[in-house]
Amino acid sequence: MLRIRTRRNVWKNKKKWIFLAIAVFLLILFGLYRYYIYVTQDIRAEETTAILKAKQESGLVKVTESYKSVWDSVCWVIEGLDKENRPVMVWVRMEGGGKVKAGEGAVHQELLADGMSETQIKQKIQQEMPDADKMKLTPGMYNGEYVWQLFYRSKDHYYYQFYRFRDGKSIGGPFTLPNR
Known part of the structure; x- marks a missing residue:
């Protein structure tokens, strides 16, 4: 039996390819998103640990920004507000494995007004x-x-x-x- 190609059949075939291309594109986007999450999970976990420690050890109530500093040692600096709604900076020293450094001076807080903004x-x-x-x-x-x-x-x-x-x-x- 000979199949005659009509406009309807051609359009139907194009729709399938367009749908397939969109599905593949979305699948690739989802894969890239999951890869990004996987690659950054350690740094996000370390940041969360530093923020929790800053809240426990200092008067930090609200976090507005966090920065990772690596020079002599790893340190997270958490910027935010204290209980009295004053802007503060909290330095949290880290050690290997994303853990907060133990001992005195691991967490240090200063009011932003006491330093240079x-x-x-x-x-x-x-x-x-x-x-x-x-x-x-x-x-x-x-x-x-x-x-x-x-x-x-x-x-x-x-x-x-x-x-x-x-x-x-x-x-x-x-x-x-x-x-x-």
């Missing part, structure tokens, strides 16, 4: 280094001190510079990253 430190940096470009500023630790860590570009080189959280004084650096 991100805006204040950025203004200071722009006054000191007007040619600095592509700046990224994050809180962290450097040689046991609580700092703002600046990553920036100047004249085709990339640098790290540290500023003490309490007074904004430059400490350590600038550290130059090698060119390619």
Whole structure:
């Protein structure tokens, strides 16, 4: 029996291929999403551990931001509000395996009013280094001190510079990253 191709049959066949292509695309998207979740699960678990420890050991009530700092050691800095609704920063030192470091000084809290805010430190940096470009500023630790860590570009080189959280004084650096 000879089959005659009609417009209806051709359109029906195209619909099947379109549906199949969409299903494959959605399946690939779902696979990429699951892969992302799998790859980032350790860092999310470590962040959650640090936030819980910060809430237990300090007056932190609400978390607004969290930062991971890796220089001499791993440290999570949790920014948020305390019981009296004041902005605070909490540093949580970590050790291997995503566990909070044991002992004295593992968790440290400071009111943002007692130190330099991100805006204040950025203004200071722009006054000191007007040619600095592509700046990224994050809180962290450097040689046991609580700092703002600046990553920036100047004249085709990339640098790290540290500023003490309490007074904004430059400490350590600038550290130059090698060119390619």
